[in-house]
Amino acid sequence: MPGMIGKKIGMTSLFDDNGKNLPCTVLEVTPNVVTQLKTEDRDGYSAVQLGYGQRREKSTPRALAGHFKKAKVEPCEKLHEFANDFGDMDLKPGVAISLEDFTQEGEFVDVSGTTKGKGFQGVVKRHGFHGAGEITHGQHGRERVPGAIGAGSDPSRVFKGMRMAGRTGGKPVMVENLQVLKLDAEKNIMVLKGSVPGPKNSLVTITK
Amino acid sequence: MDLVKYVQEQYVEKNDVPDFKAGDTITVYYKIKEGNKERIQFFRGVVLQRRGSGATETFTIRKISGNVGVERIFPINMPTLDKIEINKRGKVRRARIFYQRGRTGKAARIKEGRR
Numbered sequence: 384m385p386g387m388i389g390k391k392i393g394m395t396s397l398f399d400d401n402g403k404n405l406p407c408t409v410l411e412v413t414p415n416v417v418t419q420l421k422t423e424d425r426d427g428y429s430a431v432q433l434g435y436g437q438r439r440e441k442s443t444p445r446a447l448a449g450h451f452k453k454a455k456v457e458p459c460e461k462l463h464e465f466a467n468d469f470g471d472m473d474l475k476p477g478v479a480i481s482l483e484d485f486t487q488e489g490e491f492v493d494v495s496g497t498t499k500g501k502g503f504q505g506v507v508k509r510h511g512f513h514g515a516g517e518i519t520h521g522q523h524g525r526e527r528v529p530g531a532i533g534a535g536s537d538p539s540r541v542f543k544g545m546r547m548a549g550r551t552g553g554k555p556v557m558v559e560n561l562q563v564l565k566l567d568a569e570k571n572i573m574v575l576k577g578s579v580p581g582p583k584n585s586l587v588t589i590t591k
Numbered sequence: 592m593d594l595v596k597y598v599q600e601q602y603v604e605k606n607d608v609p610d611f612k613a614g615d616t617i618t619v620y621y622k623i624k625e626g627n628k629e630r631i632q633f634f635r636g637v638v639l640q641r642r643g644s645g646a647t648e649t650f651t652i653r654k655i656s657g658n659v660g661v662e663r664i665f666p667i668n669m670p671t672l673d674k675i676e677i678n679k680r681g682k683v684r685r686a687r688i689f690y691q692r693g694r695t696g697k698a699a700r701i702k703e704g705r706r
Contacts, residue, residue, distance in 0.1 A: 393595040396647050397602050399622070402671040409598050565602055574598055 386590035388435035434459030496587035500553030614681030619671040640687040653669035
């Protein structure tokens with residue numbers, strides 16, 4: 384099956400068999416519920432819509448409430464569509480998919496989420512520039528500036544796409560090939576090696 | 592945060608270490624692998640700090656090797672740790688004694704005390 388929705392809980396570190404200390408991320412992946420099946424005839428493409436978590440009835444918009452009612456499931460916190468290669472699993476709205484059906488320890492997965500928003504940042508933080516000037520030799524105030532942004536009277540303009548200061552973070556990012564170190568089906572916990580985009584308690588999609 | 596703690600308790604084996612603090616002189620015995628043979632090496636020095644909590648706690652120890660200061664950071668729960676021996680209980684007033692880095696010779700002595 385192609386993917387699931389989970390929640391980032393936080394980071395810690397574990398030791399592997401050789402005594403190496405590995406950084407790892409803990410994800411909570413409670414069973415995902417199938418909320419809708421998209422078919423070639425009706426929707427023009429084939430996909431499976433999964434729902435994660437719980438949402439209070441009060442804070443569920445009417446349109447969404449109708450959608451959940453049609454599928455006969457409890458209101459979900461987040462919905463996500465995955466391409467339909469679920470193999471020979473018997474899928475229909477209301478079926479819960481657990482972590483065990485998705486992956487095993489030792490496998491590799493990709494995780495996508497929204498990175499932490501960092502606001503308006505300069506070029507050093509945003510693009511990894513090194514600053515134009517030196518700290519000493521009588522110079523000052525040039526430690527974090529971008530330097531030149533182009534040539535002079537020819538071309539008489541700044542090229543499009545020039546890397547400059549601006550809004551940083553808060554955009555979707557996928558991290559590929561994270562190894563599944565531990566899987567606890569009872570507690571719905573998944574421990575991945577490495578880091579995952581976004582703050583704690585943010586929702587991420589895990590794909591293979 | 593609860594689930595992170597659960598993961599730590601579930602998968603990290605806690606080492607049984609004696610109670611030591613910054614200022615103490617300790618010897619850390621740890622296993623190292625050479626090819627497929629395993630042997631035990633030790634590192635003896637003054638504890639500069641203990642840092643963090645739970646399964647990810649670490650400590651820093653410093654010794655003078657020849658003429659250069661050498662510092663090593665050990666995770667308390669690392670699986671290759673064999674044992675920790677306390678050689679001297681030092682009496683210091685802070686939890687982290689980084690001022691020790693700037694001192695050599697007579698000035699680097701630490702008063703003994705505290706049982």
